[in-house]
Amino acid sequence: MTAKASTSNNLIQGNIQTTLYRMTVPMIIGMVMMMSFSLIDTFFVSLLGTEQLAAISFTFPVTFTVISLNIGLGIGTSAVIGKLQGRGDPETARFRATGAMMTSVLLVGILAFIGMVTIEPVFSLLNASPELLPYISDYMTIWYLSSLFLALPMVGNSVLRACGDTRTPSIIMASGGFLNAALDPLFIFGWGPIPAMGIQGAAVATLIAWSVGATWIIYLLAIKRNLMLPRLLNLTELVENSRDIMRIGFPAAGANMLTPIAGGVMTAVVATYGAEAVAAWGVGHRLESIASIIILSLSMTLPPFISQNVGADKFNRVEQAYKLTLKFIMLWQLFIFVLLWALSGLIADVFAKEAEVASLIKLFLAIVPIGYGLQGVIILTNSSFNAMHKPMTALVLSVIRLFVFFVPISYLGSVVYGLEGLFWGTVVANLLMGMVAFYWFSREINQFREEYKESTEYE
Template sequence: MIKDLTQGSIRRHLITMSIPIGIGMFVQTLYFMVDLYFVGRLGDAALAGVSAAGTIMYIVMALTQMLGVGTVALMARAIGAHDKVDSNLIFNQSLLMSGLCAVVILFTGLALTPYYFHALGADPQTTEMGVNYLRWYAPGLALQFILNALGSALRAGGIVKPVMLVQIISVLINIVLAPILIAGWGTGYPLGVLGAGLASSIAIAVGVIMGAVYFAKQEHFVRFQRNQMHPQWGVWRRILNIGFPAGAEFACFFVFMAVIYSIISHFGPAAMAGFGVGSRLMQAIFLPGMAIAFAVPAIAGQNMGAKAMDRVRETMRQAMYLEVGVMVLLTLVCKFQPSWLVGTFARDPQSALVAAEFLHIISWNFVATGLIFVCSGFFQALGNTWPSLLSTGTRLFLFAIPAYWLSQQPDFTLHQLWYLSVATVACQAMMNLGMLRWQWKKSVAGMASGSATGVAENRNAGELNLSTE
């Protein structure tokens, strides 16, 4: 089932992988979009509560990225080097770590969510709605870790379509359940935001079962092995050395979103709801660019494992071209039709205005964001994701302090916050490009040094054999 990405057209590999990845990510995003559609009809407080609760997803994404990035990077190199033993070990340890994280998230979602909303300074009604939603969505968030472990193993081997199909079926289940559980269609018992969380959790649970069945029956290069399901700290260190910075990036995004919510909470539920809709739509709009970047670690990683550095360089070039082209098109969409995009989800005129203005301004940084995505993918393939974390942390610092200062000024407006975000993303993109250039030169030099050492060792071994003869 493993796909050899060390042969064939790089551009074709990028496109054929990114399309299913993009579809799968879009379908996964529909979980939240479906909830927003029906929850939006429950009023601003419900919409604001569910939107604010959605920022918890950044914590889940941080942990799944931490495990998924490390797993994909290490497994792709092992597959490129045809090392089946190491591939199996990495997969089983990743599965074990995912299970432990799932338990932690489940406990957090059930017990600690009220403290999160109080920290945001949300009003009592918004807090009640958000807590009810998260407590029933927590099981689904926990199950995401298992699905992520299976999907990461497949993506490292260039297999992405099965995960896409599982996600499509899961979302279809969610779409069917959402009106029944949220609005009470056919039952006469509307559950409101509680039903939104429950519908998503049931759909994700079905997806995990389907993914596990497929993996057990179809995947043969890596398999579940019970004797490897105990902690092996050396493997954990390898996974976390690459994955931890990537996960910490999403933790920074969580802090970034929390800063924004804490600042705009003073503008009332309509502003919070509008920003929630705008930011979720932005994430959906980013999916084509993210899909290209998500294909990069597997393609570049396998070629790194095979020591095909020319193909790694070509992957870098083709990914940058595709990313910029896609992001330019998405920028134009948000420049000319932001109101149309938000109209389906934000019925309240004030919320819709906030969301549309947010997308119109923030779209200036789409190209820069795309370059950040691609750079992050290459840092993963090169085995050093710390530069991405450094640039993200720098952006958070450059944004949070001026944002807080601006919020204290008497003439402060939300527009100032969005333009500040655009400026800091541009700085982050320039940092990433510079650090990628440095990391690439370092990796090429290291590969050349390793090759020279290997040649010298072979020569010495040959001389020793001649002398003993």
């Protein structure tokens, strides 16, 4: 039995809680460190002033669109590589891993080029003021270049996780975040022969950090662990070895890309309240990433558990694991809400120079985090559908979540009660969608049971 097969078998037997804990802890540690360093990045930019902070806040929906493509390709990569490793076919897995890495760079490169030549019209569409556009252009020109290097560690880490290693991806994520944060003040404010680059310096720090991460992951996969080929694929090989990955990855990427699209719409709405509101909105969403760290970690470790147990027809374990994680997330995020509310004054003072921005940050933290637990229900249900090989169901769930609930309800709230109404609208949207997601998962798992029962009756 191969090491991968042994790892897979461990997911279909034993205590569910212990198994998920063992899988998730390394991811939590890595993501906490990475996102904490991301928050430090925002802090250094905030020292430049409200305009620079507002400018970088405008970039979040766009940068997350590129990142979402990598996330989707990573989901497809993990599913394909994990299945091949479980079959004991490491040679085909090496070809698929190489195809995944090359495909990610090619697709992200195309998206980055389009983004680079459309910076001004895209951000004008997002209601960025003419005063902010030069700052946005300075930052995004370098960031688009750096996105090519981000693709490699993101997809490469999916290869490692598919092979049973959750520790190394955590180390790579944390190291990249640390390097980025360490270089930020150097390039933003200048030191010695290095000139002060302002907001562009933050993007340069990101470029260097991701370049190091890309080099590291290629060395690990191609040389040290022999998990990918030490050469490029020809066109025929590339098409053959990327087909399955894109079949799963594209719907997953599409689902992820809908989030920044909806975020861009809401940023445009928030922008009607001024640069101070956009700055507060940006800080709030950076904090949301930190507050949702457990949710995001479970969204990467719950899927392999579910896919293994669905494959073994152990649907009770699937349902138990799903409900166990939801109960935990609801309680944990309630604690996070209380913590953010209690610390809202201190957080606002750290990230805002102007009293109006600080006041809006406190308002955001007093309302929006109430819905984080319900948002966790939606995210974990979505990732569970991908694990059950139902990427189109996950895509439909995302469409409903964002464009039937989130955007319309939040916008309606803003029309009736202003910015505070918009914040409450996000909470109401998460509540309604959380109930829909839970019902949908219950229906799907029961359908799996019925299909399995019918198939065994005919045997």
